[in-house]
Amino acid sequence: GVGKSTLMQEDIADASDKVNEITEHMAQAAEIRKVGKEDNKLAIKDAEDAQTALSNAIAVLEAYYKESKMIPKESWEFLQRQDPGQVTLPDTPSTWDSAYTGVADPEHPENGILSMLKKIDSEFAEMESQTRAQEESDQDAFDEDMKDCSIEKARLVKEAEMKTQEQKRVDNKVSSQEKARKGVSKELEAVEQYLTDLEPACVTGDSTYEGRKADRAKEITSLKEAKDILADAFNEKPSTTGAGFLQKR
Numbered sequence: 001g002v003g004k005s006t007l008m009q010e011d012i013a014d015a016s017d018k019v020n021e022i023t024e025h026m027a028q029a030a031e032i033r034k035v036g037k038e039d040n041k042l043a044i045k046d047a048e049d050a051q052t053a054l055s056n057a058i059a060v061l062e063a064y065y066k067e068s069k070m071i072p073k074e075s076w077e078f079l080q081r082q083d084p085g086q087v088t089l090p091d092t093p094s095t096w097d098s099a100y101t102g103v104a105d106p107e108h109p110e111n112g113i114l115s116m117l118k119k120i121d122s123e124f125a126e127m128e129s130q131t132r133a134q135e136e137s138d139q140d141a142f143d144e145d146m147k148d149c150s151i152e153k154a155r156l157v158k159e160a161e162m163k164t165q166e167q168k169r170v171d172n173k174v175s176s177q178e179k180a181r182k183g184v185s186k187e188l189e190a191v192e193q194y195l196t197d198l199e200p201a202c203v204t205g206d207s208t209y210e211g212r213k214a215d216r217a218k219e220i221t222s223l224k225e226a227k228d229i230l231a232d233a234f235n236e237k238p239s240t241t242g243a244g245f246l247q248k249r
Contacts, residue, residue: 005174008167015160022153026146033142040135047128054121061114190229193222 005167005170008163008170012160012163012167015156015163019153019156019160022149022156026149026153029142029145029149033138036138037135040131040138043131044128044135047124047131050124051121051128054117054124058114058117058121061117065114186229190225193225193229
């Protein structure tokens with residue numbers, strides 16, 4: 001009854017709290033994912049820009065070193081004429097404080113400038129690849145989390161709705177039972193009052209005609225009142241049969 005309704009109310013409140021927690025978590029996760037996605041996008045852009053710049057630098061240096069015969073040309077390059085606007089590097093650029101030993105062998109595996117630039121280029125390419133993979137992994141994890149949260153949230157909302165409906169049914173049942181109890185109580189009171197009012201007319205045998213007539217009228221009035229009380233207690237209209245019975249006694 002009332003205890004069951006109270007427990008249901010607690011369950012409904014608990015489900016509502018969990019729904020609020022899930023909603024808050026989803027909002028926070030979405031914000032984190034947004035920031036992470038933007039960071040990964042910038043990192044990929046930086047890596048791509050760096051690779052483009054390094055590729056251009058490597059191409060310029062290779063062209064210079066091939067013309068200076070510091071590195072061999074490809075066979076097909078001998079058939080091409082040198083571009084008049086091609087960039088050349090001086091032996092000692094003004095921005096250098098000291099000689100760069102890597103120029104002596106630009107493809108030296110340890111300190112050759114071309115080798116170093118190509119290594120850096122490959123590192124940026126690796127960073128780009130890892131960032132793309134991380135972005136894909138982060139997005140998949142986010143999507144899965146949102147899916148699970150949505151399912152759990154929907155389940156809790158449905159659970160709260162069903163328990164709310166059940167609580168209403170329990171409350172209505174309790175209310176009906178209480179109403180019926182009060183109706184029975186009124187009925188008992190009416191019967192007791194009827195017996196009390198009827199007693200003088202039944203036990204007094206030596207009363208005068210006028211006295212008996214008055215008692216009879218009082219009895220009929222009491223019966224009618226009892227009938228009305230009973231009818232009100234059960235919310236029913238008085239039947240014609242009952243009225244006929246009261247008139248015959």
